[in-house]
Amino acid sequence: MRKNLCVGILREEKDHERRAPITPKDVRWLVKKGIKVEVESSGRRVFKDSEYRRNGARIVNRFSKASLLVGIKEPNIDRLYNSSIYMLFSHTIKGQFNNMPLLKAALSKKTTLIDYEKISDPHGRRLVYFGRFAGICGAIDSLHFLGRKLQWKGIKNPFVLIKPAHKYNSLSAAKQDIAKVDEEIRRKGLDVSLSPFVIGITGHGNVSRGIQEILSLLNPIEVHPRDMLGFIKHEKGARKKLYKIVFLREEKLRSKDGRGFYFEEYLNTPERFESNLDRYLQYLNVLLHASYWDHKYPRMVTKDMIRRLSKRRLFKLEFIGDISCDVSGSVEITYKTTDQNNPVYTYDPKRSTYADGYERPGVTVLSIDNLPSELPKDASVEFGSLIRDYVYQVAAHGIKDVTKHTAIPAEVRRAVVTEKGKLTKDYRYLRDYIK
Secondary structure: OOOOOOEEEOOOOOOOOOOOOOOHHHHHHHHHOOOOEEEEOOOOOOOOHHHHHHOOOEEEOOOOOOOEEEOOOOOOHHHOOOOOEEEEOOOOOOOOHHHHHHHHHHHHOOOEEEEHHHOEOOOOOEOOOOHHHHHHHHHHHHHHHHHHHHHHOOOOOHHHHOOOHHHOOOHHHHHHHHHHHHHHHHHHOOOHHHOOEEEEEEOOOHHHHHHHHHHHHHOOEEOOHHHHHHHHHHOOOOOOOEEEEEEOHHHHEEEOOOOOOOHHHHHHOHHHEEEOHHHOHHHOOEEEEOOOOOOOOOOOEOHHHHHHHHOOOOOOOOEEEEOOOOOOOOEOOOOOOEEOOEOEEEEEOOOOEEEEOOOOOOEEEEOEOOHHHHOHHHHHHHHHHHHHHHHHHHHHHOOOOHHHOOOOOHHHHOOEEEEOOEEOHHHOOHHHHHO
């Protein structure tokens, strides 16, 4: 009879990373089901070692029994355990150059690597994610830094009541401040130079839903893109309301030859299409970008687009929260990722230059690539609820050749990138990247 695998919770080593993949309550749930748990001691983690100990875990500096190791970010290669199973975001499946050494090490140490990003249903929808909290934290930070920039420009605004997400102890505390902003807007209104105040949103996945969860506290009125020009003309004096536009694919994109947008054609020949956002961008105060992007797809916002539109009499765009955060990607002026210490920079379209901070003329960009870590406790609780059953299923079967056991959920088996020193069938394309 096979023994259960002992689960190990990895210590996160990246800067500003305080999240945990499994909470103390999740540990108690696992222990009650007969799964032993070891936790690497950490003074940074949002949950204290003592909380894990009280819930049945053994606190260690180095794993002695654990062979199913659960984390969030990529582990340090020097500390990679031989012949163990790792569940985490490996950031290797696109052949990311910086993480090819990790993939090589996983193969040489006969590590089984299960990537959360590939745990999905048969339609490809992800089942394990931090996307909602990326959207939540990105929206909070964007509103905060927008408020600071407007204040620097001498424009009084209620967004200064909002702090950066990492300054809050909980999501509920952040929501209380945002509700105060809504009260101020309804009571005093926004400056006439900002009105009508319009926030544009790209994307319809978990990130977008997180954004809209925050914006819902400001009670925005949704405007359809096709009604944009008429709306701007007739709502100039609408100072006590906010508006939002959620762009669908057919509104974000157009064919270069003017034949309209057809999704199947776009998937097969994306080079025939271009961004349609130049029709709307000048009327937005804020763009919150949450769309998936790959190099084969057209950019949504280009430098040339910003330069052309900024020369027009009406150009309201102050801020882009690039939550997808693809460097030189869908938003071309996202030229680097940022962090809590230096969260925003500003692009000056007249000079085609960048400068850190918001106290500059131009479009300010937020491009923090680790946003969910700003609300570590709330994000960890939600994430733990998504993965703990998968962790239990692997541990309870007591085997390390995960792909060969149909009793383990198919969505987990499909997410195995390496196993016993080899790339699994669906990931053999990574051989070219390793070379």
